[in-house]
Amino acid sequence: xxxxxxxxxxxxxxxxxxxxxxxxxxxxxxxxxxxxxxxxxxxxxxxxxxxxxxxxxxxxxxxxxxxxxxxxxxxxxxxxxxxxxxxxxxxxxxxxxxxxxxxxxxxxxxxxxxxxxxxxx
Amino acid sequence: xxxxxxxxxxxxxxxxxxxxxxxxxxxxxxxxxxxxxxxxxxxxxxxxxxxxxxxxxxxxxxxxxxxxxxxxxxxxxxxxxxxxxxxxxxxxxxxxxxxxxxxxxxxxxxxxxxxxxxxxx
Numbered sequence: 001x002x003x004x005x006x007x008x009x010x011x012x013x014x015x016x017x018x019x020x021x022x023x024x025x026x027x028x029x030x031x032x033x034x035x036x037x038x039x040x041x042x043x044x045x046x047x048x049x050x051x052x053x054x055x056x057x058x059x060x061x062x063x064x065x066x067x068x069x070x071x072x073x074x075x076x077x078x079x080x081x082x083x084x085x086x087x088x089x090x091x092x093x094x095x096x097x098x099x100x101x102x103x104x105x106x107x108x109x110x111x112x113x114x115x116x117x118x119x120x121x
Numbered sequence: 122x123x124x125x126x127x128x129x130x131x132x133x134x135x136x137x138x139x140x141x142x143x144x145x146x147x148x149x150x151x152x153x154x155x156x157x158x159x160x161x162x163x164x165x166x167x168x169x170x171x172x173x174x175x176x177x178x179x180x181x182x183x184x185x186x187x188x189x190x191x192x193x194x195x196x197x198x199x200x201x202x203x204x205x206x207x208x209x210x211x212x213x214x215x216x217x218x219x220x221x222x223x224x225x226x227x228x229x230x231x232x233x234x235x236x237x238x239x240x241x242x
Binding site for chain 2: 004005007025032052070071074075
């Protein structure tokens, strides 16, 4: 657990690779991860958990099979457990993810976008 | 669970009473709560859980027995399980709290600042 204030801007400045979540804090068995995204991710779902997106900078969309949610800085959304979703962003967008420790970014889908897990910045 | 984007500014505009957390989202058995704070809270701790503070607007401090952490907008801090802490803010400050459903704001301390729980805005 971090011992001091965690500054999102400072942490984001350390993060160059897109679609690669990095852990900045833990609360109980949950992790807070920063990620920069741009372009279109893969369709995937997480069978065992909800997933929270909090947009810090920019704008993104979360496409689901029945609707698309647009998120801008200062907005959050909870993707329900098991719901297929595909995040995307036209311009680079910075996001704070909240999910249980061990969740893999591509969920059930795997593939080239699958990032190493549990890496802190 | 909310079905659309949750806009913090819009939600905060509905929140007048200070020190009264209001739920805006749930993820699994965790809740995301907005709260406006000003002045000095009571010393308290939460025996069973860590607690996350994410500052959205303004500035606050979290006094602990061995140190004080200053948080400004765009910063977060995790108060560890069982750690006594006393939040305060000279000017009104808006905070996003993350903690398990059922956590009471004054923890073990009780008293006049104890807010009704599980109220959504």
